[in-house]
Amino acid sequence: MTLRIYGNRQLKTLPGQETRPTLGRVREAVFNIWQGSINGCRWLDLCAGSGSMGAEALCRGANCVVGIEKWGKAGAIVEQNWQQVAQSEQKFQLLRGDVVGQLPTLAGQQFDRIYFDPPYASGLYQPVLEAIAHYQILAPTGEMAVEHSPNNWTVEPIPTLEICRQKVYGNTALTFFRVMSAEC
Template sequence: MTLRIIGNRALKTLPGETTRPTAARVREALFNIWQGDVDGKRWLDLCGGSGSMGAEALCRGAVDVVAVEQWGKACALIQENWQGLAQPQQRIQVVRGQVPGILKTLVGREFDCIYFDPPYASECYGPTLAAIAQHHLLAPQGQLAVEHHPQRSLPPCPPLTLHRTKVYGNTALSFFYQP
């Protein structure tokens, strides 16, 4: 299957439902909300899947884009998709591992934008939000978007502050910021 991102660029995806690319409508909504907040920024894509969100960030000028994905085939696909998009001044990295445990390997790095999209039935929402806060991965004034089912409530995770939640059919995006 082929997926298209900004500029009608094609990305490869894996067959089946092992990875679930973020719906085009939700992807477009997120980048409309974060309009102007991606260019020149550091981007972290948690549960990267096909890498479509990070690819979109690359196309919109993010300078440092990191994906975390647990499945090896998906990691290879993300790397392949991003190699074709990254400009010489952009840094890309794909980290294989499970959230939240793998996040400790990113200690010392801060990200301006973090996108977190685990399987909706996953129990990693709370622990991952806690790890993001504990390891100081979200830069001051940074933004975190969490994709989830609209009926799922996300736990509070100080110092991250829930700003708003937007619902798009069977998908919700909850936005947190780092004060």
């Protein structure tokens, strides 16, 4: 199966719903919301799946894309997709393994944009948000988009992160976080 991203580029995906690629209209909405802030940014793609969000960021000029993906088959697809779209001056890296276990390896690094799209029933939302805050992975002026089901989704407040906007696109919802006192 293939999907198309910015510039009519085709990406590979795995068959079935194992990686559930972000819907085209949701991808487009995220990049419209963040337009003007992708070029030159540092992008973190959590639960990367097919890597479509990181690939889109590379196509739109992100300077560096880092992803985390647990499933080995998906990781191979992510690397192929990013290699296909990255320009020579752009850097990308895929960390393989559990997202909660890999986040401490990013301590000391900050990202301008973070996209987090785990399996909706995974129970990863709270621990990942807490790790992002604890390790200060989101840049002070950065923003994080969390994809989730619009039904029955809640997280406990994180002292240093705040919700700055929420959007619903059919069966997909996005909640955007920022570091407290930063502007969306």
